[in-house]
Amino acid sequence: MSAIILGFAAVLVFLASGRYIDxxxxPLDHTFYWLAGLAGFAVLLFLIRVLPLWRETSRPAVVLSGDGVSIRGKPPIAWTDITTNNWNTLSVAFIPAGATLVVKGHRGGATCEAATLRCKADDYFAACERFQGASGE
Known part of the structure; x- marks a missing residue:
C-alpha cells in the first residue's frame, strides 16, 4: 500500500513539475493546481493511514496457539468457537500486496489486514490444522 500511494504521489509530482518548469x-492553469493538490492529498493519506501501520510491523498480526486464534487488538477466539476462517489475498494488477484474514466465532468475529508476503493461505491453514489438532480436538 505504501508503494502504491507514494508511487501515485511521485507520478503526480513529476507531472506537476513538468508544468511548473514550462x-x-x-502560465500555470487549473491542471497544475489539481496535480499538486492530488499529490499533497496522496502524501497526507500516506502519513495518516499507512505510516502508523509501520509501528505495528514488529508485532505479529495473528497468533495461532492450541487455545485458538488471536488477532492483534481483538480477544482470542477458541478453536471450538470458530465458524468462519477465511484468507483473502489482496493484489494490485496481479501483484500480491497482502492479505485479509477474517475469523468469526459464535460470539463475534475479528478481521485482520496484514501486508504479508511471507505467508501464503496454504501455510496458514496448515498451521491452523496443526494447532487445532494439538489442542486435542
Missing part, C-alpha cells in the same frame, strides 16, 4: 511559456 510556466514561462504556458
Amino acid at each position: 510556466r514561462a511559456a504556458v
